[in-house]
Amino acid sequence: MFAYFAFTSIDPMTIGIVIFGIHYSTYMSEVYRAxxxxxxxxxxxxSTALSMSRTRTWVAVIIPQALRATVPxxxxxxxxxxxxxxxxxxIGVVELVQAGLEFGGNHFRxxxxxxxxxxxxxxxxxxxxLLVGRLEKRLAFTN
Structure with a gap:
């Protein structure tokens, strides 16, 4: 609501996308960090003992293992x-539920x-x- 009233010249949909992006990026950055x-x-x-470069360490060792923990x-x-x-x-964005309420109000249904x-x-x-579940199983550790 603050962003909507602070930036009145910007389209409400744009504000919604930016605010949702900021909100969820903070949570997702913590997931990646963890x-x-x-x-x-x-x-x-x-990786250091094998003289792997920093980039190679990240791409071949760290990121694949970190993804297993972050996908869920x-x-x-x-x-x-x-x-x-x-x-x-x-903030005035007509989305699915709002459109449904408008339809219901117009047709009394x-x-x-x-x-x-x-x-x-x-x-x-x-x-x-289902896709996330399949991805979790694909990335799962195997014995």
Whole structure:
């Protein structure tokens, strides 16, 4: 709301995208940091012992191991970001739920409109959760 009223000359959709981007980037940066810190120090030491360059260490050793730890949380945030879009109604952005409410108000059929909105959210988020689950299994440690 602050950004919407502070930058009145900018389109509300642009403000919503920027604010959501900033909000979720802070959480996701912590996920990446935690994933990198989860890589054992022995991996860094082994890369140094093998005389690997800094770039090669990151690309071949650290990032693949860090991704294993970060994929579940990143998938969760991606789905949450999609489900948080109805908050944009507060700054005047017409999104899915708002369009459903407008349709319901115009045709006096709220149940159908809101149910359809829920189904659309489900159809969009469920495949994402399946994709994240498959990615987790693909990146899982094997014995």
């Amino acid at each position: 994933g990198i810190e989860a890589v054992p120090t022995g991996q860094w030491e082994a 949380a990143l998938g969760n945030y991606a789905i949450s970001m999609f489900k948080d879009t109805p908050f944009l109604v507060a 709220y149940i159908e409109a809101i149910t359809l909105c829920g189904v659309i959210f489900l159809v969009a988020s469920y495949p994402t959760s």
